[in-house]
Amino acid sequence: MRKDLREDIEKLKKEKKAxxxxxxYQIPEIQDLADFVGDSFELAKISKSLEGRLIIFCGVRFMAETTKILSPEKKVLLPSDTAGCPLAEMVKEKDIIFLKEKYPDAWIVTYVNSSAGIKALSDVCCTSANAVKVVKNIPAQKVIFIPDKNLGWWVKKNVPQKEIILSEGYCYVHQGFSLQDLERVNALYPEAEILVHPEAPPSVLEKTNFVLSTSGM
Structure with missing residues (x-):
């Protein structure tokens, strides 16, 4: 990043008390400019304790929405109005209404990587770090897990005592990891530990040393 551009950003940030x-997941230049770097929910929680009333969230739309939900008194700006998350956009509000009608005794458990509208229609929200714990401890025996099918598969594997209905959403980046990729890298570094995010496909999750959330990694 050009020195003059960085100085302009720092000056404007100070003037606006932002x-x-x-x-x-942001590029290093953006991370270097940031006051705080972390996963989406971690940053949303940090926002609650900030004195400043203006937050610039360098991420995607659902992250900025979550921050606004937790800090409604603050103004939250998203630098790009096209910064969407394909996973979050794979489920629509009409889909939730349909599922509620089809499975009236089921709880809707929604991964935080979803829009504010979807969260509002859900019974409970979770992160990749606490999804298993949340599903295990809610009173419902039937659960509809949305929108990520791979994280849902991981929850289902770890909470076999409950009926868990999965949606078909996925993160196209994590979905792109294959067992062949894992085996190839493992052959190059046989002593290395393998850490995988639960949004990866089941074939990869079954062969890893650790399944961890972003913050867990």
């Missing part, structure tokens, strides 16, 4: 939050 705080920059950056998801750890």
């Amino acid at each position: 705080v920059i939050l950056a998801h750890n």
Whole structure:
């Protein structure tokens, strides 16, 4: 990043008393500018304790929405109005209404990687770090897990005592990891530990040393 551009951003941030939050998927130049870097829910929680009333969230739309939900008194700006998450967009509000009618005795458990509208129609929300714990401890025996089918599969594997209905959503980046990729890298570094996010396909999750959330990694 050009020095003059960085100086302009720092000056404007000071004038507006703004705080920059950056998801750890952002490029290094953006992370270097940020006041806080972390996963989406971690940053949303941090926003609650900030004195500044203006938050610039360098991430995708659902992350900024979650931050606004937890800090309604603050103004949250998303630098790009096209910064969407394909996974979050794979489930629509009409889909939730249909599922509620089809399975009236089921709880809707929604992964935080979803829109504010979807969260509002859900019974409970979870993160990749606590999804298993949440599903295990809610009173419902029948659960509809949305929108990520791979994280849902991981929850289903770890909570076999409950009936868990999965949706068909997925993160196209994590979905792209294959067992062949894993075996190839493992052959190059046989002593390395394998850490995988639960949004990866089941074939990969079954062969890893650790299944961890972003913050867990």
